[in-house]
Amino acid sequence: MTAPAAADPRLQRLSLNQRTCANWSLREAIDGCTRAGLDSIGVWREPVTEVGLDTARRWIEDAGLRVSSVCRGGFLTGPEGADRRAAIDSNRAAIEETAVLHADTLVLVPGGLPDGDRDLPAARGRFLDGMAEIVPHAQEHGVLLAIEPMHPIFAADRGVISTLAQALDLAEQFPAETVGVVVDTFHLWWEPGVQAQIARAAGRIASYQISDWITPLPPDALLSRGMMGEGHIDFATFTQWVAEAGYTGDIEVEIFNADVWATPGDEVVATIIERYLELVQPWSVPTRA
Amino acid sequence: MTAPAAADPRLQRLSLNQRTCANWSLREAIDGCTRAGLDSIGVWREPVTEVGLDTARRWIEDAGLRVSSVCRGGFLTGPEGADRRAAIDSNRAAIEETAVLHADTLVLVPGGLPDGDRDLPAARGRFLDGMAEIVPHAQEHGVLLAIEPMHPIFAADRGVISTLAQALDLAEQFPAETVGVVVDTFHLWWEPGVQAQIARAAGRIASYQISDWITPLPPDALLSRGMMGEGHIDFATFTQWVAEAGYTGDIEVEIFNADVWATPGDEVVATIIERYLELVQPWSVPTRA
Numbered sequence: 001m002t003a004p005a006a007a008d009p010r011l012q013r014l015s016l017n018q019r020t021c022a023n024w025s026l027r028e029a030i031d032g033c034t035r036a037g038l039d040s041i042g043v044w045r046e047p048v049t050e051v052g053l054d055t056a057r058r059w060i061e062d063a064g065l066r067v068s069s070v071c072r073g074g075f076l077t078g079p080e081g082a083d084r085r086a087a088i089d090s091n092r093a094a095i096e097e098t099a100v101l102h103a104d105t106l107v108l109v110p111g112g113l114p115d116g117d118r119d120l121p122a123a124r125g126r127f128l129d130g131m132a133e134i135v136p137h138a139q140e141h142g143v144l145l146a147i148e149p150m151h152p153i154f155a156a157d158r159g160v161i162s163t164l165a166q167a168l169d170l171a172e173q174f175p176a177e178t179v180g181v182v183v184d185t186f187h188l189w190w191e192p193g194v195q196a197q198i199a200r201a202a203g204r205i206a207s208y209q210i211s212d213w214i215t216p217l218p219p220d221a222l223l224s225r226g227m228m229g230e231g232h233i234d235f236a237t238f239t240q241w242v243a244e245a246g247y248t249g250d251i252e253v254e255i256f257n258a259d260v261w262a263t264p265g266d267e268v269v270a271t272i273i274e275r276y277l278e279l280v281q282p283w284s285v286p287t288r289a
Numbered sequence: 290m291t292a293p294a295a296a297d298p299r300l301q302r303l304s305l306n307q308r309t310c311a312n313w314s315l316r317e318a319i320d321g322c323t324r325a326g327l328d329s330i331g332v333w334r335e336p337v338t339e340v341g342l343d344t345a346r347r348w349i350e351d352a353g354l355r356v357s358s359v360c361r362g363g364f365l366t367g368p369e370g371a372d373r374r375a376a377i378d379s380n381r382a383a384i385e386e387t388a389v390l391h392a393d394t395l396v397l398v399p400g401g402l403p404d405g406d407r408d409l410p411a412a413r414g415r416f417l418d419g420m421a422e423i424v425p426h427a428q429e430h431g432v433l434l435a436i437e438p439m440h441p442i443f444a445a446d447r448g449v450i451s452t453l454a455q456a457l458d459l460a461e462q463f464p465a466e467t468v469g470v471v472v473d474t475f476h477l478w479w480e481p482g483v484q485a486q487i488a489r490a491a492g493r494i495a496s497y498q499i500s501d502w503i504t505p506l507p508p509d510a511l512l513s514r515g516m517m518g519e520g521h522i523d524f525a526t527f528t529q530w531v532a533e534a535g536y537t538g539d540i541e542v543e544i545f546n547a548d549v550w551a552t553p554g555d556e557v558v559a560t561i562i563e564r565y566l567e568l569v570q571p572w573s574v575p576t577r578a
Binding site: 113118119120124151152153155156157162163165166189190191192213215216217219220221231232233234237 | 402407408409413440441442444445446451452454455478479480481502504505506508509510520521522523526
């Protein structure tokens with residue numbers, strides 16, 4: 001193991017979502033962040049549960065890392081019944097875990113259409129109802145919930161909330177200290193009028209996540225995200241919009257991609273740092289006079 | 290060859306886009322429509338050019354078919370230069386061909402980002418500028434241009450206009466008798482507020498195209514459309530919205546899918562007719578009292 005990198009102040013807000021290095025265990029991801037001089041990590045519930053919540057918290061604290069986000073709650077689009085009750089309970093547990101980890105936010109993936117159900121407006125309505133059920137628990141625990149609008153490629157099977165505008169319509173029905181939104185370049189780069197929606201999101205941006213939209217789209221839609229700079233997204237402009245909305249939190253790299261997963265983690269992190277410093281970081285603070 | 294089917298009046302508005310049976314030549318597609326008792330066909334420019342425009346027109350007329358749409362013009366997002374001039378010229382030629390074929394409309398696929406270009410708003414602006422250049426030619430020839438908003442999965446490489454709302458923002462800058470929109474279930478089913486946008490599109494719906502959104506998404510995004518009934522789209526509701534907007538034109542089935550293409554054309558058409566009568570046709574006229 002090499003010595004920790006000398007801390008580069010330009011990396012202060014860069015966070016590694018652990019699923020970007022899917023072959024790393026939580027322990028390895030923590031060590032990888034430390035080696036690379038990162039201050040922040042985004043964690044998933046399953047690997048945290050695997051080692052135990054208290055152990056995970058202690059490891060992360062001992063490494064001096066922040067938790068930029070916990071992935072994930074949500075999946076609240078199902079009809080009333082045992083499965084929906086289980087989903088609500090799971091969200092309550094996720095809220096408690098997020099509080100223990102002192103994480104900035106709990107990401108909510110809305111969920112898709114139930115099997116054989118074709119009523120998208122109704123599924124969207126049930127997600128809102130589910131939010132209303134879990135918000136009081138989040139308030140009690142001081143946890144910020146982040147609705148993740150997802151690229152319409154996932155509208156059927158994963159995330160029925162398809163635009164930042166739509167996510168804000170929902171989030172604005174709750175207090176800003178409890179419900180915000182995820183602004184993710186991969187999901188939102190194509191949205192007509194997204195600049196205005198990012199401005200509207202001021203005070204509601206709970207997480208800024210980055211990855212690129214690449215073509216040809218990889219065969220598995222779930223693994224179609226690219227490394228920043230390999231695709232079509234204008235990170236400078238998008239990041240500037242987010243900065244102008246007053247966002248000063250962590251910038252989390254979340255890439256699901258078979259090629260990235262096949263690359264040694266340290267190499268992936270080195271590339272992330274290089275691309276972040278070139279394409280994102282210079283625009284991460286407002287530049288307006 | 291079997292005798293033509295007895296004309297079923299419920300099939301009057303059903304049109305086969307010839308690319309749905311990609312292995313059929315234009316001649317075979319015409320004959321396939323006739324055998325199945327359809328009155329209408331959507332054609333592509335390349336197979337028409339292959340046999341010659343006048344021959345194609347004569348074949349279609351002799352078979353007693355209407356041309357519901359010509360695919361396709363557009364691809365107007367490139368920067369000024371020889372390629373853009375060639376695209377404008379190609380659109381002018383497509384307009385003339387559409388007039389010769391007495392087709393209802395010429396479908397415009399907007400085009401994607403130029404190579405290495407990441408400025409999506411600018412590409413959208415150039416599409417609008419290109420529209421302005423070809424509209425007078427369409428007016429002279431009495432041709433209706435139909436802007437096709439495309440699923441955001443194609444925003445980078447094929448169609449920068451991503452929602453019906455955005456397509457209408459553009460179309461409304463031109464006279465309704467010259468510029469309309471394509472309402473395609475595959476492209477638009479996920480759009481938040483699409484019901485209101487379809488209502489807004491009254492008088493501008495130049496083409497109603499149907500295919501399903503299936504999961505898991507097939508590996509090749511371009512071939513990811515499904516047969517109606519195999520996926521997640523609520524055709525009854527969507528078709529009712531289109532009917533309530535006053536649309537009485539043809540309903541064109543356009544499916545790009547490797548499995549469909551591997552199936553004999555007559556079988557595909559039979560399935561289309563079955564699904565159309567079950568899922569679409571009953572809702573294709575307004576039902577409001």
